[in-house]
Amino acid sequence: MFESLGNISNYLGMPMGSSSHSQSIDFMIGWVHWLMIVLFVGWGIYLIITVIKFNAKANPKANHKGVTSHISQYAEIGVIVFEAFLLIGLSIPLYSQLKTTLPTDDDILEIRVVAQQFAWNIHYPGADGQFGTTDIYLVDEESNRIGLKRDGYGTDDIVAINQMHLPVDQQVLIHLSSKDVIHSFSLPEMRVKQDAVPGMTIPIYFTPTMTSSEFMTKIQGTAREGKGYEIACAQLCGNSHYRMKGYVTVETDAEFNAWLEEEAEYLEDEDDDDW
């Protein structure tokens, strides 16, 4: 029952959910909209009736006293109770689960994302599983956008521009930061959004549950056919804010590892001439 009531979220037009928590956010949105619909429709009907019933022709003499019943007070108490439920029952626990209870598993994919005008730099730790250090004095917009030190842990790190690959059904922890101004990392289908504030590193974690290819088949026939997951920027960050986007590929473990290897090889080739 509980779940099926929240289900009006299916009719609200959110993009197809594709992370393990997208359902719970949708239900939450559905529940709030229930409250809104009930209030609006209820009061709306009242308004229409009143306006018809009490127009000056039908009711030439106004009643000085007006309403004496307490129904409105009950309605107000109802609103308060329902809001308390939304707040304490849903929003607060869900927020802590989604934003502030960081995963502690070992088996977790950690990525760094560094936003900049107007691109998303995705930093994978490479085979050793450790991120190399960065230094702003090494930043070079052509060859090293995040200023990565290519020694120690950093030797095998993979940095991709606007290309994020994620294995399906595995929790990912993203350390989000920004090089210049505030951006906002948004994956609408995964119900993920987080501001990237310069000077801060903010964690985001979620589990994608639908591979890109599965998603592509599901959206066939809709207006966005052929366009898969993207990282959108949700915070005004300059003139090209509207086209600051990255591409997300959610794939099976095997595919993901193959991609990582490919990138690692590419890195070695590059090493020979660049470094």
Added chain:
Amino acid sequence: MSGKDFTEHILHYRNIFIYLLIGTALTVGASYMDFNVSNSIAGAVFVGLTIATVKGYLVAANFMHLNSEKKLIHWILLLTVFFLGLLLLIPLLWDINLISNY
């Protein structure tokens, strides 16, 4: 008001002046002292601000004759001070409460 009242007032203001001077001396003195709060100046800040608050109170209550001011003014200032507290405190608490402090 009679002449006597005036002399009283004037004496009163002179006393406040002296208290304020003492307060100033204390603040300056305190800033050279070490309050032994393990390697931090929290103690000095506390002492310094407490003295400042006392001095501020002396000025507001006497020179600005707040202690005999009308109720309405007191209410307005109370409201202001409440919001002031929010403005000073919440950004601080917020900074402690960031999820990036993991």
Added chain:
Amino acid sequence: MSDSHHEESFWRKYIFSTDHKVIGIQYGVTALLFLFFGFSLMMVMRWQLAFPDTAVPFVGGLIKWLADLNGFASDGNLPADLYNAFGAMHGTIMIFLGVVPLVVGAFGNYLVPLQIGAVDMAFPKLNMSSYWVYFIGGVIMFASFFLPGGAANSGWTSYPPLSDIATTGQTYWLLGMVFLITSSLLGSINIIVTIVQLRAPGLTWMRLPFFIWSQFVTSFLLVLAFPPLEAAGIFQLMDRVFHTSFFLPTGLVVGGEILNVSGGGSPLLWQHLFWFLAHPEVYVLILPGMGIIAEILTNNTRKPIWGYKSLVYSSAFLGFMSFLVWAHHMFLTGMGQGMSVFFQTTTMIISVPSVIILSCFMLSLWGGSIRFNTPMLFALGWIPMFGIGGLTGLPLGLSTPDIHLHDTYYVIGHFHYVVAPGTIFAIFAGIYYWFPKITGKMLNETMGKIHFYTSFIFMNGIFWPMFIQGLAGVSRRLADGGTSYAHAQDVLNWNAVMSYSAWLLALAQIPFIINLILTLKKEREANPDPNPWKATTIEWTDTTSPPLGHGNFEKVPTAHRGPYEYSVPGEDSDFTPQSQN
């Protein structure tokens, strides 16, 4: 009073007047022009949103000229640089140069002394200077459009670091804001002192019209919430002019170059100081609107407002709480559990007084004898429109749904429902209602009704689809309306619908403007009825229409009863003026 009257020069009478009525009209005309200007910016933007990168019809040449001047490339289309500038200035102009000066500067100035039976505002000279300071602020804002690099383009919220490194327009924006803030401060102090000190004999607190209460609370919000933004503005000016780093953390790399500043600042500091103002500010926009609506509702239902005391207490509580919710605009800046619990709880609490106010308004209708004249239609239209706007604030106020909805068109939809069909409708209602007071002439009803019905339809045509786009996840402030993003494709077709509605809304204003012009030109009757609506409050019953010059009243009125004594059983007429013995 009238005997001591002497001829004043044109300048003293109309330009540097100290008469609150003249100042109110000055505010009103200036603010309406700015409102119109802000709307025009938006109509051009809506072209770009519906038909990205195509030349704007009619004004394409003008856009090209402006773009050349600012140093952007344009073939008569609206380039992204200019789109952002227009967007930021639309927000700023609508709020700080349009609505606030209208509801506080114009309505507040004109009506507060009249409704409380005062001869003028408490500080007439201050009143005059507050208008002129506002005017200077407006000129600075307007001038910034013609600078190289264009007007401010970091959104009306001007978040640093973006705004710190933006073009000169931002400096003008900040200077302009300092003037506008100062003006609001002077104006609101004046209003509070007037209400507290100059109430007519017998006009006790609980006999004040609700409009006065709304102005009173609003003015407190302005006095206490604006200064932190002034502080923030000064910091940002320092950052921009003296290259300090209040809002710039260490180690920024902009466009591949390390930013040459000391660092150590905090971008979130700005957001705190900004929203500490800007949330109370939104109630500054709506509270006077509620006051206007209350006056019109009671008058046209011919019965007292329902729950006067709850209204008063709710609005005072609303004002108080509005200082405690600001960070609900910052849920996604990395706040932890503690703060998120605090701010979503306060946000839910603050929705309760709004619910009470709206309920009181709707219950007031029951048992009334409702007249459907133009002001009443706007007031009735206002109720469900504000309802939609307020209700859609709820999912935003809970931090979890806000993860999906933050910075999407859902937010744009939410606040436009409260400010456009909300506040703007209240303003229209107020203009139709008090126009006969100001000029002694009634506006034409037929044109007024056309204005209402068309505006009502097209307002919804613009703003309803925003919820659809917002739920689909379309970000705001996108210069191409989402064309670049995959997830927006499903809902892109709505862009054109909204844009057509916006232009039709512009057409819908024509009857209004014509109505204003024609009525102003019309010859005034020799002795116009000073109380055409048969109202009870002092401004209608104790003075002529238009009211006397300096002094307002022949003799100081005395209040003997509450403000809304309509249809009192046993009385001959269906209204008993407040000052009737």
Added chain:
Amino acid sequence: MEIPYNVELREDTGLYNSKLGIWLFLASEVMLFGGLFSAYILLRTGAPVWPPIGEHGSITHLLTETIPHATFNTVILILSSVTMVMAWMSLRMKDLGKFKLYLGTTIVCAIIFLVVKYFEYSHKIHEGFVPSHDTYMALYFTLTGLHGVHILGGIVVLAYFFGPGLKMWDVEPQRFTNRIEIVGLYWHFVDLVWIFLFPTLYLLN
């Protein structure tokens, strides 16, 4: 047409208009400086060392040197507050001569304050400690600068009442006394702000 309660007190509030007005203005000033202090707290707690070390090192040594100046300025400002309140008292005792003496002293104190400030500023700037040097310097210049602007504004108003504004005494003595009370309140507030600025900026580092 006269605005009521300009001079006489309104019965239910016990206030005259500008008394309420100035307190509302001061309330807004409290919030203005509140915003500034809030920034100070946030930036200071966020900084690893305070005052931060910049291009020219840390300001600490210079600060120690300026403490005597700042202390002197504090005393001057407190003195000016006392003379201000005495000026008002003199008016209430109908002693115009004393009023002029006290008000004059207040103005002189204020000018001395600004002169000392000037030397303090130029010394720091000379050594390279300009506002952009680090966040402490930025706060220092913004906070004291804004306070200085308040002093300057105060001087202008006080000078007005010392000169042309004095005319009012002959026609409306009570109103003039009220006006002096009002500027006095403002002046004490400026003093009060300094009482907090002094330890936060100069001493507690």
